[in-house]
Amino acid sequence: GKQWYQRRVAITAGGHKWRSITFYVKDRKMVVPEDDSWQIPIDKSKDEITDTNDVITIIKNKLVGGSRPRWVIVHACYPVEGGLRTTGKNVLIKFLPETSPIKEKMIFASSNKGFLDNFNPSWSGAAVQCDDLDEIDDIVPSLMNGSLKG
Numbered sequence: 001g002k003q004w005y006q007r008r009v010a011i012t013a014g015g016h017k018w019r020s021i022t023f024y025v026k027d028r029k030m031v032v033p034e035d036d037s038w039q040i041p042i043d044k045s046k047d048e049i050t051d052t053n054d055v056i057t058i059i060k061n062k063l064v065g066g067s068r069p070r071w072v073i074v075h076a077c078y079p080v081e082g083g084l085r086t087t088g089k090n091v092l093i094k095f096l097p098e099t100s101p102i103k104e105k106m107i108f109a110s111s112n113k114g115f116l117d118n119f120n121p122s123w124s125g126a127a128v129q130c131d132d133l134d135e136i137d138d139i140v141p142s143l144m145n146g147s148l149k150g
């Protein structure tokens with residue numbers, strides 16, 4: 001609907017209203033955004049790096065104990081040039097927990113390309129598959145050291 005489109009435009013355009021948006025496969029046939037508690041706006045009262053780290057912690061806390069595969073798009077900000085400046089990159093986290101039922105894993109895996117093509121055909125961010133929460137902790141360090149590129 002309209003709200004999903006507005007979120008899509010906001011995170012992929014220059015404005016970056018949202019720090020994180022999350023989607024899942026509903027009824028094994030349609031990709032939809034998670035409820036509003038999963039959609040996390042940028043907190044302008046914090047610096048971008050702190051906000052990114054806080055949002056990653058929130059996302060991990062929401063994912064704990066769940067078995068539903070999800071796509072989580074985060075506008076991750078991190079220091080570069082020895083901390084002299086901050087940059088940001090959109091990162092698509094394809095979260096596929098090992099506890100997901102096999103049928104859900106298959107549907108999620110077969111929906112990845114279609115999700116990204118429909119979300120933003122000209123996606124220029126990074127993409128990473130995470131099977132457990134510890135892998136999410138590696139995202140910002142991987143952006144910083146250049147091993148995760150988009």
